[in-house]
Amino acid sequence: MSAEAKVEPQRRRFAVDLHVIGPLLALLALVILGMSLNDQFLSAGNVTNVLARSAFIGVIAVGATFVITIGGLDLSVGSMSAFLAGVTIIVLNSLIPIAGGGWGTIILGMAACLLLGLGAGFLNGILITKGRIEAFIVTLGTLGIFRSLVVWLADGGTLSLDFNLREVYRPVYYGGLAGIAWPIIVFALVAIIGEIVMRRTAYGRHCAAIGSNEQVARYSAIHVDRVRLATYMLQGLLVGIATVMYVPRLGSASSTTGILWELEAIAAVIIGGTVLKGGFGRVWGTVVGVVILSLIDNILNLTDLVSPYLNGAIQGVIIILAVVLQRGRKGA
Amino acid sequence: MSAEAKVEPQRRRFAVDLHVIGPLLALLALVILGMSLNDQFLSAGNVTNVLARSAFIGVIAVGATFVITIGGLDLSVGSMSAFLAGVTIIVLNSLIPIAGGGWGTIILGMAACLLLGLGAGFLNGILITKGRIEAFIVTLGTLGIFRSLVVWLADGGTLSLDFNLREVYRPVYYGGLAGIAWPIIVFALVAIIGEIVMRRTAYGRHCAAIGSNEQVARYSAIHVDRVRLATYMLQGLLVGIATVMYVPRLGSASSTTGILWELEAIAAVIIGGTVLKGGFGRVWGTVVGVVILSLIDNILNLTDLVSPYLNGAIQGVIIILAVVLQRGRKGA
Amino acid sequence: QDKDAKATIGVSIPAATHGWTGGVNFHAQEAIDELKAAYPNLDFVLATAGDPGKQVSDIEDMMATRNIDALVVLPFESDPLTSPVKRVADAGKFVTVVDRGLSQPGIQDLYVAGDNTAFGRVSGEFFKEKMPDGGKIVVLRGIPTTIDNERVEAFQASLEGSNIEIVGMEHGDWNRDKAFEVMQDFLSKHSEIDAVWASDDDMALGVIEAVKQAGRESEMWVLGGAGMKQMIERVKAGDTMVPADVTYPPSMIATAIRLTADRFVSRAPMAGRFVIDSVLVTPENADEHYYPDSPF
Amino acid sequence: MKSSRPVPILEARGVIKSFGPIEVLHHVDFALRPGEVHALVGENGAGKSTLMKCLAGYQPVSGGEIVLKGEPVSFPDSEAAEKAGVVLIHQEFNLAEQLSAEENVFLGRELKRGFFLDRKAMRARAESLLRELATPVDTRLPVSRLSVSQKQMVEIAKALVREARVLIMDEPTAVLTGREAEVLFAQIERLKADGVAILYTSHKLDEIARIADEVTVLRDGALVANAPAAEMNPNRMAELMVGRELSDLFPEKLADRSREVVLSVRDFSVPGYVETASFDLHRGEILGFAGLVGAGRTELMEGIMGLRPASGTIGRNGETVRIRDPKEATRRGLAYLTEDRKGRGLLLKYGLRENLTLLGLDRFSGIFVDEKAEDKALDAAIRRFDIRAGSKTMAVGNLSGGNQQKLLLAKTMLVEPQIVILDEPTRGIDIGTKQQIYAFINELAREGRSVIVISSEMTEVIGLCDRVIVMRSGRIAGEVSGAEITEEAIVRRAMGLEARQGTEMTGEAVHVG
């Protein structure tokens, strides 16, 4: 008995290490590949670019990690983001005459965006919990609804932020603190808080429990529906945060905004080691997953080894390889 | 004991009835809506159109029902279909000098399409079973790969079938038997066979067992990996069948072929009552789901109640309502 | 700007998600291959994007890692690309904008413009000419975007004053399959249709199949747009269903790339605005618009 | 027995429970008193678990009332019951498999320091609780990696953390060995001393006789007896439960068995669990495998069945065979009944028919599955194994635990194996049915089949087996047969106090990581 007790933990530490190292290894391989292809790859400018643009998907994917951990799914995040961006732009433009073209207006617009995000998440959550409809169906439905609404608001075209306001708002994406771009800072904060919430709070634990076995969670006096609703609202809020940073980048919203972000977010979550069927989530893994996906695009732009027609194929192959790398390790 | 046995089945039949009636009710509601909006709705022409165009997604969705029942997912079906269509067209065009422009060539092309479909399914399946990679990741990867390959084969443009050959091939989509279009016949056959396979064969039982609890299946001497591989191959074959009917419709394949079919197929499967997490599949439900989705489009086109910008929103609302209708019943 | 100086030209275009952008991809690739062979000192970076965000990223990458000297960009959408392209121009790079103008004037050095308003207007005028007594038509629109809006608005404006009535209008998303299905439903819904403005050749092909299926070829004709090879062939052959086409040539990207390259290989100062007009193609002038090698 | 008994804390008064039209509890009355252990006994499907669930708020009663401290209460859910101090340890595991032991123990009751979890405190408490329960597992391991008995201990720890005033335990010892059960009884003594009222069920009647203060007997959902434990003994309880007198529990062992070897296992290793095990199995023999929990018996058998990667040679009727997967094993005439009926044995959402035939589906299908033949087989199985189900189409998850076990046994036997490996075959089975199963096993042996029985119930091993192999820490530690089969002999080998004859044994576990 005592011998076993001695042996077991060791075996486990070993196994965990490999599992942990998996996504990181894939990331490392990509970085080495990038370095070998272009000497500008590790330049501050390129690194900032890659990380800053990961921030949107990244912040959303942190939310998706929680949603997937509770055994849910949110397909609507991309079009929700487009919708939020559209409404935020309308709010900002119409606030100029009232609140002026300065930071006051922008802060009001941001607040509106976050609130609306919470509301959109609430809509998804309440349909799923009270309506007892599969998350897949609900969010497929709201995907269509949000996307349509933004097209309708834009009259089929583009909603465009006032150009003067754009200049004021710009630093939220392009500016930074101590040389680090704001989106990177926000992404890092969201990720760190997300990881802490997942690991160190009762809420995080309850998420995993619900995803693992809903019945058990209910029997353990967890308010399953409440946690679930909160999680979809959290996802909505995070989409709001991502959108707040997205608006100053492009200054517009249209039917193409945020297209396929949901798939990218889910892919990042799964590459990061979260289980699609729920019960186990890993926020830091998601961060690695997001950066991996973002790097693939970047690396494809670094070289012209292949026809751009084949970009999608290369992307596909690398996604699979990245996961093989970690699974292979795990199985070893 | 005997008293119990007498009472139980009755209760059950009652419960099942309501569950069964769910998707059918949603379908009925849509038909009534369609009839009230347009008197051409039930015309033979319109009914044929709706059913014939459901056939592609329908045949694919029957495969998706099996894939989802074993607890898997195939996101690659749409781009697989585009890829198959592209290769089939190339094969057909290049066979003309050798095998002539008649049915011989077309049958060879069809065979190539089906074989390639099997092969593509095998690729997905082997990566999932032997590579031990999540189905979501594998098929997301192959989605990109197939899509890219067709763009590459078409040089970014469109692959077009030889015009003379097209005239020969045309009846496969536009022709029919006893007034019923071929695609409808094929869809019906695939659905009936699918339902029988799911309900009455050992393979169907094994699919449900694997999706329900993989361990139990393994301990019950089921070759889990073999069944899984077979299921992805079945999905590939069905994509092949759908493509065989698709090619004569417009005689072309391009990057837009089969876009988002995967989402539509999955949505149809779930509307039909199959459980997304696996363990229970219902082929006839999928058929109803496919027809529901197809009808929504049709009804929106037949009326101009709302701005076309809002079509997506109406679609979303109807999808959710269709499911509420059945779930509401089930809960009752 | 001497002949041997190395120069890198970045080309950023939308991914081949429908027929026309497919053509853009083809012509861009072809122009690049040709120029590379002709001028070894020129280097090109081609990136294709599926959405405006990705396109902005591509341009950022070209600036950060490929050290481009010039940028040829066909904006996915005007508005979101305006600021990022302005940054490229501000960094002193040569900027060529193609097709869709930016939202602020004066950013680019060279503008090779397609004219969506003209596209709609020319189409509308053809309808007026073909249907002097008016009639009923249905319209298939593209993906909801500014381009589509401009075309449709110009089309509708030019029909004003005629007796032509638009009895149905739906989005076909510049997609053959979608157009086929929408047209099937239009045919069920309207017993009387005299003509179809498919507004795009890909959609026109879908529409024609649906009309053929319904056996109503003799009742109506179809006007597409963009100048697809197959459609030009039909016009040339005098197909009654396809009496004409309106060009919106994807080859404008090649023009833009060549003009930009010229700036680096010859001393010709390249700047200004080149408008690629939308022209009505009829059996008479069809030969001028027929490119048998193009995949589009 | 105390002279003046404390007032009841929790009572059932005329409790009725129906599932649809089927009434499974008929007017049950009884009372739980602080500081006493009240045992509930009855056959499989008698309604014990259902009654317990009603008391703990997991299921609403259909009639009658639950009375807490003299006040009628109706718990809307288990949370309300828990708040009132009533906690149930389920018969079937109620743990989130992906979560660690520590997370499960504190699920819904997390200790916090401010906003954050106090993980240190929780880990320390969970570890100390599990240590008290003699289960020193790594509390960070996901529960899915624990053995069934370890899971049971985690369940018990989870209940202990909830500081119940009324603790309801549904067959807690079904998956425990005698030694582990002792650990639990010590805990029960401690709780009793603290004034906790305990409701306890078990099919191990000697246990009941030892720890209960009062016994209530249920038969077919009706209360048939209620008496102080002093007035009861195992035989009397068994009679009341079954409604007839029970003859000898174990059938008579056959005098002489064939020496023909049907299965010979040599140098068999299952990495991480079993080291170089070798043994022979003879025709018509009942071979027992004994050992402490974690000795690797299950893993050895799973290795032989091709369910785990393993090395070594297997001879079948003298011919060396390779068994790569359970299908091949089945083809070679082997069948294995898993110890984990919920996780590996049955599809809980499916009906009896689908579960029964899953292993032997080949026999029922040409092109199509012959559902009529399946139904016939099910009827036969229901008769042969006395499976009591409300209906044949009900989800197996709703069967009583013991009836699930019987169905699993029927499923395993449906392929008519020549060699049957039964891992804890009578887990959760009532004494009447146990007797039937023993008779059945004996009959198998008489027919010339060979049976391996892994059991943690010493009496079972002793009463049933012709020969017993004892495992310890992944190795075969010894073998006893015939009259040598005594509890002492087995325990000595299981604890490493007696080395295997002729083999150098250090008694130390050797694990290959």
Ligand SMILES: Nc1ncnc2c1ncn2[C@@H]1O[C@H](COP(=O)(O)OP(=O)(O)OP(=O)(O)O)[C@@H](O)[C@H]1O
């Ligand atoms: N949710 C349910 N739906 C239908 N029937 C049920 C349900 N739960 C229990 N039953 C039935 O109620 C009866 C009593 O079951 P219960 O689990 O209480 O038995 P038990 O006494 O605990 O038996 P065991 O000793 O085998 O655990 C059984 O016939 C069982 O099939």
Ligand SMILES: Nc1ncnc2c1ncn2[C@@H]1O[C@H](COP(=O)(O)OP(=O)(O)OP(=O)(O)O)[C@@H](O)[C@H]1O
């Ligand atoms: N998946 C797993 N990963 C790591 N360790 C495991 C796993 N499953 C079981 N174990 C450990 O392996 C050891 C042996 O398992 P197990 O208890 O099933 O053996 P056993 O001899 O069959 O015991 P019994 O049948 O009496 O419970 C135990 O220490 C258990 O904790």
Ligand SMILES: [Mg+2]
């Ligand atoms: Mg029970």
Ligand SMILES: [Mg+2]
């Ligand atoms: Mg065991």
